[in-house]
Amino acid sequence: MSTIDSRITVGVDGSAGSTAAVAWAAKIASLRHLELRIVHGLQLAGLYYGGGLLGAGAEALFDAIQVDGERAIADARSVAASIDKDLIVSTELPNEPPVPMLIDESRHARMLVVGRTGTGGFADMLLGGTAASVASHAHCPVAVVRGRQDSTDIPVTGPVVVGVDGSPNSEQAIAVAFEEASLRGTTLVAVHAWNDVTYEDAFGSARILTQPESLEEGEERLLGQRLAGWQEKYPDVEIRRQLVRDRPRHVLIEASETAQLVVVGSRGRGGFSGMLLGSTSQALAQHARCPVLVVRPEPEK
Secondary structure: OOOOOOEEEEEOOOOHHHHHHHHHHHHHHHHHOOEEEEEOOOOOHHHEEOOEEOOOOHHHHHHHHHHHHHHHHHHHHHHHHHHOOOOOEEEEOOOOOHHHHHHHHHHHOOEEEEEOOOOHHHOOOOOOHHHHHHHHHOOOOEEEEOOHHHOOOOOOOOOEEEEOOOOHHHHHHHHHHHHHHHHHOOOEEEEEEEOOEEEOOOOOOEEEOOOHHHHHHHHHHHHHHHHOOHHHHOOOOOEEEEEEEOOHHHHHHHHOOOOOEEEEEOOOOOOOOOOOOOHHHHHHHHHOOOOEEEEOOOOOO
16 A cells, blocks of 8 residues: 555444444454554534533533543444454544544555444445545545445455556556455456446537447456556466446446455545545445445655
């Protein structure tokens, strides 16, 4: 991965999805012999107005939120210890909203992990609020931990699946996917989905491409070029190629039914307005049946 920092950071909120994310993150940290950092944003800004507490009951509410946060951290510590009692664990409970807090934490992490749903600080995760914003602006790969059939049953077997296209961000996703497959001792399935319609402008005008057979040959060549060299670097990883004429999100969501991890590039363009993630990564973060690892573009130098 692109950063040299030696920690896996997980955001928690006390929900079932958060608990599953902690267990998954603890396994990743244990496998890599890294520190696990557990963070929870209290998000208390709404209790203040003009520098003072808003309302007579606000102080009691502040205390209750603080207690809930401390409980979420303590429960997460217990989950991590049940995975690996020797795991090095650090915690942070700042009075900050979750999104900026997690983005800041991502500056010092090998991977940032969040659960698929949540309450409190991570509410509306399934709708893409926190997850999309974090995945669009994080400084490291972001894992959204999802289970089979929208449950907390997180798969531990199956291949690593990577979505491949022609973008530089896809190149980074391929690099991460090979590393993940090698560390897990499993097969890597490289999926390149394409169709015979391309969209030429911002208004979505479509051009139907002729000679689909020759186009398919070109797409197969592109997939081979994107994977060239990686098998030599990771000789222990078995590679399966999947070339499909379909929309990428459909193919990858279907592949997630039997995978233990799907890796995609974010293709985010920055800014908190508009589409924060590419449509494929957005769809996977909401509908995949296994954890999804969204790889951010390398920072410009």
